[in-house]
Amino acid sequence: MTSHSINSPQFFLTAPSACPYLPGEDERKVFTHLVGPKARELNDLLTQGGFRRSQNIAYRPACETCRACVSVRILANEFTPRKTMRRVSAANSDLVATDYPAEPSSEQFTLFRRYLDSRHRAGGMADMTIGDYAMMVEDTHVSSRVIEYRLRAPGDGVAEAPTGRLIAVALTDVMSDGLSMVYSFFDPSEARRSLGTYMILDHIQRAQAEGLPHVYLGYWVKGSPKMDYKTRFLPQEHLLAQGWKRFES
Known part of the structure; x- marks a missing residue:
């Protein structure tokens, strides 16, 4: 598994898929891996920037036509x-x-x-x-x-x-x-x-x-x-x- 620096994480974009919240909308997500010795600091920064964690992945919506998802x-x-x-x-x-x-x-x-x-x-x-x-x-x-x-x-x-x-x-x-x-x-x-x-x-x-x-x-x-x-x-x-x-x- 590749370790990414907190200073230069690599981000990826998912393909469009049906939105689970709003009918008729498609969703895309941008994500990066939370691994290595700086994972905790990176998770803090990304969460404060609107990302969520799932296993060792941090992600956030990157939909082309919708901005309905708001971090709370x-x-x-x-x-x-x-x-x-x-x-x-x-x-x-x-x-x-x-x-x-x-x-x-x-x-x-x-x-x-x-x-x-x-x-x-x-x-x-x-x-x-x-x-x-x-x-x-x-x-x-x-x-x-x-x-x-x-x-x-x-x-x-x-x-x-x-x-x-x-x-x-x-x-x-x-x-x-x-x-x-x-x-x-x-x-x-x-x-x-x-x-x-x-x-x-x-x-x-x-x-x-x-x-x-x-x-x-x-x-x-x-x-x-x-x-x-x-x-x-x-x-x-x-x-x-x-x-x-x-x-x-």
């Missing part, structure tokens, strides 16, 4: 949860969140498959095997963590690791200026808990505790209902042509 980051230090968000936190007060190195498990994959089969059966990840999942988690040259969310069980807090049922997982990169939520999934039968919202709230609290100013949420696409939730976490910034600008809802 929450201003963690200024964030105050709304009343509805406080209800979500209260509804999940029986969960235990544990931070681990980026290592996959069969238990995680079982939950991952249930999530995909329920929420993204026609998506690009629908055919992922346990080997594919393992690569998604552990094929990283940056500082990545897996956060597991389990129902609290008797003995938790005494045993080495929580033993309750696993109901949500987040794959997260730890950057110099924040946490980047690479991918998260949850038990689809626990819809009443709003686990997607809860994991974002938990990451905001983690960023605040670690003195990190941002939580990166990836792309927001105006006009795509599946992306609307991202703009609820205010204050936040959007990456525009002029740089990061505060978003007003």
Whole structure:
């Protein structure tokens, strides 16, 4: 595998393909490899410049006729949860969140498959095997963590690791200026808990505790209902042509 310097990464452009968010649009991506001793610094710079990470690849949209994908980051230090968000936190007060190195498990994959089969059966990840999942988690040259969310069980807090049922997982990169939520999934039968919202709230609290100013949420696409939730976490910034600008809802 070729190692690229942080000072001169090599970028490539994908062929056009159907956009998964906006009907009738095509998408293209520009990407580079995150490998070698400078991978972490390069990931920081590229994420701050609107890229996302998938395994050892950093990518961002490079569509010819569309600029709908907008990078979003929450201003963690200024964030105050709304009343509805406080209800979500209260509804999940029986969960235990544990931070681990980026290592996959069969238990995680079982939950991952249930999530995909329920929420993204026609998506690009629908055919992922346990080997594919393992690569998604552990094929990283940056500082990545897996956060597991389990129902609290008797003995938790005494045993080495929580033993309750696993109901949500987040794959997260730890950057110099924040946490980047690479991918998260949850038990689809626990819809009443709003686990997607809860994991974002938990990451905001983690960023605040670690003195990190941002939580990166990836792309927001105006006009795509599946992306609307991202703009609820205010204050936040959007990456525009002029740089990061505060978003007003």
